[in-house]
Amino acid sequence: MSTNQTQVPDGYMKNASGHLVPTANIKEQDLLRDQIVTALVPQAIALHKELQAFKRTALSDISDLIQIAADRHGVKMGGKKGNVTLYSYDGRYKVQRNFRELLTFTEELEAAKALIDSCLARWTEGANDNIRVVVSQAFRTNTKGEIKTGKILELMRLEIKDEEWNRAMTALKDALQSTGTAVYVRLYERIDDTDRYRPISLDIASM
Structure with missing residues (x-):
């Protein structure tokens, strides 16, 4: 062979x-x-x-x-x-099944970033430049070169009354694309006689 x-x-x-x-x-x-x-x-x-x-x-x-x-x-x-939470009869243990939609961004993200950069240029002209740093953080990539979706979604939750900013947020929404669903199983153990639960970690990094 x-x-x-x-x-x-x-x-x-x-x-x-x-x-x-x-x-x-x-x-x-x-x-x-x-x-x-x-x-x-x-x-x-x-x-x-x-x-x-x-x-x-x-x-x-x-x-x-x-x-x-x-x-x-x-x-x-x-x-x-859907999501479900199960308890043992004595309430000592809790098991959760959670679904999470997997999101990514299309090439339209670049158009949104250009609009946001234009807004920042107007807003920070002659002013403190910290806001530019804060917003730019959202577009930083991780070690795999991927945009952190959560940071972008935080930007979309901001209530800013500006026509160009609103166009940027529309572009972000158009750039969002669902690529599937992830399912998680999480297990918990009740802390003594309290009503709080500690997670039973299956992640070696957190042990």
């Missing part, structure tokens, strides 16, 4: 360029680093698969519960179902 992977002979390791390097010629620090990374990543991949399986099970169980309730009351369910 053929394979695209190069067989690494005993006493050698393959480097990032695909070259075989004698293990005896590799620095001890590089070997230790490789040992830790190659031990951790497979564990993370296994956990990732477990979390994927957990999410599928959770969504399936929640949908089944909703369908059972609908059947009991003679209701026909159609299309995507």
Whole structure:
């Protein structure tokens, strides 16, 4: 059976360029680093698969519960179902299923930005330039080069009576495009005997 992977002979390791390097010629620090990374990543991949399986099970169980309730009351369910919050009988645990629309911006965003820049030029002429910095922050991209949708939506909520600004907001609305829906499962545990809940984090970065 053929394979695209190069067989690494005993006493050698393959480097990032695909070259075989004698293990005896590799620095001890590089070997230790490789040992830790190659031990951790497979564990993370296994956990990732477990979390994927957990999410599928959770969504399936929640949908089944909703369908059972609908059947009991003679209701026909159609299309995507909405957000729902479930509590354990004793109120100790809470599970939420949330849908969120995924939004992106078309090329019309550039037209809106040009109109906003024109407004800022008028408003800040001879005045404090801080407002320009605040508004420009909304158009900064993240590490993937993507515009932060939430920041743009905050601009659209501002009540500013200016004809050019209103044209810019119309352009922003035209630039908004729905690309689908994301579904989330969030779990919570009640804090002692209070009515507050703490999230059960499944995000390794927040643990």
